[in-house]
Amino acid sequence: MKVILQNHTQSQSITEVLRMFFLKIKNSEEQTIYIEDSSGQNLVLYSSLSTRVSKEQMRDTADQTRILVSSRIAETDLKIETEVIPSAIRRELKRQTYYLLSKLTGIDYPWGSLSGIRPTQIVYRSFLENKQDRLLTKQDLIEKWYVSEDKVEIALKTAIREMKILDKMVPDLPLLYIGIPFCTTRCAYCSFITQDAVNLKSELSLYVKALLREIREIAKYFRRIDKLFQAIYVGGGTPTALSEKDFAALMHAIKAEVPCAKNCEITVEAGRPDSITETKLSAIKIFPNARICINPQTMFDQTLNRIGRGHNVEQVYQAYELARNHNFRSINMDLILGLPGEYGADFLSSLDKILKLNPESITIHTMALKRSAFLEQFSPDHYLKLRFPDPELGSAFLQAITSLQNHDYEPYYLYRQKNVRGGLENIGFAKKDHACIYNVGMMSDRISVIGLGSGSTTKIVEGDRVERLYNPKNLLNYIERIDELIERKKDFL
Numbered sequence: 014m015k016v017i018l019q020n021h022t023q024s025q026s027i028t029e030v031l032r033m034f035f036l037k038i039k040n041s042e043e044q045t046i047y048i049e050d051s052s053g054q055n056l057v058l059y060s061s062l063s064t065r066v067s068k069e070q071m072r073d074t075a076d077q078t079r080i081l082v083s084s085r086i087a088e089t090d091l092k093i094e095t096e097v098i099p100s101a102i103r104r105e106l107k108r109q110t111y112y113l114l115s116k117l118t119g120i121d122y123p124w125g126s127l128s129g130i131r132p133t134q135i136v137y138r139s140f141l142e143n144k145q146d147r148l149l150t151k152q153d154l155i156e157k158w159y160v161s162e163d164k165v166e167i168a169l170k171t172a173i174r175e176m177k178i179l180d181k182m183v184p185d186l187p188l189l190y191i192g193i194p195f196c197t198t199r200c201a202y203c204s205f206i207t208q209d210a211v212n213l214k215s216e217l218s219l220y221v222k223a224l225l226r227e228i229r230e231i232a233k234y235f236r237r238i239d240k241l242f243q244a245i246y247v248g249g250g251t252p253t254a255l256s257e258k259d260f261a262a263l264m265h266a267i268k269a270e271v272p273c274a275k276n277c278e279i280t281v282e283a284g285r286p287d288s289i290t291e292t293k294l295s296a297i298k299i300f301p302n303a304r305i306c307i308n309p310q311t312m313f314d315q316t317l318n319r320i321g322r323g324h325n326v327e328q329v330y331q332a333y334e335l336a337r338n339h340n341f342r343s344i345n346m347d348l349i350l351g352l353p354g355e356y357g358a359d360f361l362s363s364l365d366k367i368l369k370l371n372p373e374s375i376t377i378h379t380m381a382l383k384r385s386a387f388l389e390q391f392s393p394d395h396y397l398k399l400r401f402p403d404p405e406l407g408s409a410f411l412q413a414i415t416s417l418q419n420h421d422y423e424p425y426y427l428y429r430q431k432n433v434r435g436g437l438e439n440i441g442f443a444k445k446d447h448a449c450i451y452n453v454g455m456m457s458d459r460i461s462v463i464g465l466g467s468g469s470t471t472k473i474v475e476g477d478r479v480e481r482l483y484n485p486k487n488l489l490n491y492i493e494r495i496d497e498l499i500e501r502k503k504d505f506l
């Protein structure tokens with residue numbers, strides 16, 4: 014099969030949609046995209062604009078010129094056309110391509126043609142365009158973007174909650190992210206830059222030294238310009254994979270150096286239950302209202318073993334009890350749907366066990382199919398099919414959403430990743446007053462985020478402009494260049 018672009022060069026946008034249906038795609042010429050399709054059909058999809066439109070015109074939201082966008086598959090009766098303004102062309106081309114391929118293959122994704130990572134933004138925009146009429150918004154998303162009714166329901170609910178949280182945040186006060194890219198073992202599906210904390214003891218201490226330096230210098234800069242942080246997130250990796258001494262030094266440096274607004278939220282990922290100790294919990298407790306995350310991912314020992322987590326279910330219970338005994342007022346727990354060897358029923362059984370523990374928030378992730386040694390055991394065809402809509406997993410997700418809401422958890426942030434099982438999403442649920450404002454602010458592109466540590470990203474938001482600065486992912490590079498990186502960050506800020 015091939016796709017021929019007429020009067021436009023939006024091959025990247027079209028390819029994003031093609032990847033939902035096909036594995037092997039080649040952009041060998043600017044105007045043609047080639048697809049290796051196992052059905053062996055030599056079909057041609059034409060994606061056309063009535064006239065050529067410049068990139069500048071497509072960026073100008075004030076330009077109301079009408080352009081006819083049409084797509085068709087030759088020698089079939091599959092065709093679609095719509096008139097749109099230049100700034101809507103890209104979205105329309107993607108929508109039409111999705112429509113034709115969905116009809117051709119019979120594959121319907123739960124999120125329809127929405128391929129981006131933040132569908133709630135589109136849902137909220139539609140909600141405003143439809144004068145906050147829920148019924149019209151739903152109709153719009155179902156008919157125009159082919160989103161399933163269930164997803165429209167959860168997306169709209171989450172989008173409204175996200176907006177309420179964002180409206181209460183102070184746009185001028187940044188968020189702080191501190192990254193610890195180490196874990197006690199590596200999960201089979203991990204695609205982060207995380208490193209082995211057990212075998213890298215000397216690098217670990219050097220890393221903490223460099224990070225403390227970055228925290229001190231950047232915090233000093235913010236004190237000087239008199240700017241406070243409204244939320245701090247210590248993530249990774251697994252921050253509690255550090256030694257007790259290094260971990261305590263990190264907590265104390267944050268407490269002593271970082272200028273915080275009144276009621277500043279702080280969250281610490283104590284992800285792996287086997288890395289949590291009394292001493293580390295006491296170190297976190299210097300922030301009396303700190304949120305912590307204890308992440309079981311599944312409540313089945315067999316699966317934990319299969320995915321290389323290096324801990325068991327009993328350790329999840331022990332870590333949770335220890336944290337409760339330290340009076341943490343807000344504990345989040347993560348679960349993953351679609352782990353290798355698990356069915357929807359297994360996931361729901363894990364969820365039931367977590368609900369009995371009654372943490373303040375629960376985050377549901379869908380297994381992401383990033384390339385890793387673990388996935389290489391699958392054939393390319395099998396790999397592709399794992400991404401296709403999966404009614405069994407989809408229905409388990411819906412049951413989980415219902416069950417969480419019946420237990421007083423409300424969805425408050427939602428995002429999607431590329432290449433996930435069943436085309437599903439990740440959703441954070443929290444009880445009243447326990448939503449993590451960092452999670453919402455960080456996803457929004459409305460609030461600046463200062464990233465410290467190897468692999469972290471600093472994002473400065475000024476009106477509609479967003480600029481990013483990246484710290485190196487390579488650990489040694491980060492350690493060796495720390496002074497230069499600090500100066501570069503101050504200049505950027």
Ligand code: SF4
Pocket residue numbers: 195196198199200202203204205207249250251284
């Ligand atoms: S806990 Fe997270 S960062 Fe660490 S190895 Fe597992 S997936 Fe990767």
